[in-house]
Amino acid sequence: MAIVLFSGALAGTLHGVANLVIVEPYLDTAIGIENQNLFASGEEEDTPAFWVEYDAYRDWQKGGQVLAGAILGTSMGGLFGIVYVLSRNALPRGSDLKKSFTLAAIMWLTIYIIPFLKYPANPPTVGDPETVVLRSILFLSFIALSGFGAVAFYQVYKRLQSKKIAAFVGYGIFIAIVFALMPPNPDEVTAPMDLVNGFRAMSVVAVSVFWVSIAVIFGGLWHKFRPDAENSDINN
Amino acid sequence: MSSLTQITKSTSQIPIFAIIVLAIIFAVGLFVVGYDQGHIFSIVLGEQAYADLYIHELTHDMRHEAGFPCH
Known part of the structure; x- marks a missing residue:
């Protein structure tokens, strides 16, 4: 179980960091549009005090996403572990890495990419x-x-x-x-399509980073510790 | 005959307890990152939690990036 949770948390953290690096610029632009709308409608005023508060709030959100990545990763890792244990014998013969890659690819496609095609991710303001x-x-x-x-x-x-x-x-x-x-x-969608499409493309890259990471980390650890071997206990 | 024994063994090796724990972690984690709007902290903070939205703000960017519906 430790393998499952550790792989998920680590892959999720990588996902959070990937988001921070490649998706954040799009989020900042989108939230910039939201701010302009707030100024235009008179709900907020464009003052230095607003920006001080705004920056503090955004720093909290940006840092938070790495932690959120770790939580989401642990959670998805749990699901991945359950499916892996139940389907391991049916996955292609070969190394654990090959098995974990196959499963990650199937899960990436069925619970991420196909739903994404129907309901794609949207940046703030949409x-x-x-x-x-x-x-x-x-x-x-x-x-x-x-x-x-x-x-x-x-x-x-x-x-x-x-x-x-x-x-x-x-x-x-x-x-x-x-x-x-x-x-x-x-x-x-009223936001500029360039922004939305750029955001979506980077979002797919970042989530894919998660699935590749979990396949590598989980497959590698499973191969090393063999929790399914005889006499293993459930804490493996 | 020997193959029969093996099948039984590998089935009984699936740790039910671990699967239940993982399923709970999956559900709670998904809720926290994807859907909480103050529900969890409201247990401690009461109605105020629905206004503060600490978890929502913490996970806000990830919600957008992972494709969860948000504002």
Whole structure:
């Protein structure tokens, strides 16, 4: 269990640092637009005092994301560990690193990339606070459908004696239907598209850093400590 | 026969306790980073927590970057 949590926390921290380096400039620009809107509407005044408070607040958010990365990473690491333990025997023969890479790739695709294509990440200023609950429900439901869909077709895959490719095709059809039926994000993007697209591209890179990191760290540690070996106890 | 024994063994080796603990960590961690709007601190701070939004602000940038819906 320590391996799972450690790999997740470390990969998550790397994710947080990657965000800090490559995604932050987009966030700063987006929040700059939010500030200009606040000044324009009279909700805030463009004074030195505003900027002192704003900078302190942003430093807290920027530092916080590394910690948030560690928490999210530990959490995703937990899920990764569960799936790995349950599916290890079905993953391609070979080293633990190969297995962990295969699983990370599948999870990256099914619970990140495909949901991202339907509901892409947005920088600040895009989301309407009024719709955040609806958007959260849509986003989480899509991930859950995709993830559990993958698990269901994994069961099909295990039972098929031949033509195992049918399980992949089945998942593809299933997720295409879900993709088409789920309602779109209700918010209209009013921010400049250059900014939004740049933000999305960097966001994908940063999340991918997480999945690659967890595959390497987890696979490496599992190979070294072999928690599945005989006489292992659950704390391994 | 020997293969049968092996299958049984590897199934019983799956540590149920560890899986439950990991599942709880997964759910709590996801909630903290992705969805908390003062709920957790409200246990200690009461209604004030919904105005302060400490966890929301702490995880704000990560929410956007990881694709969670936000404002």
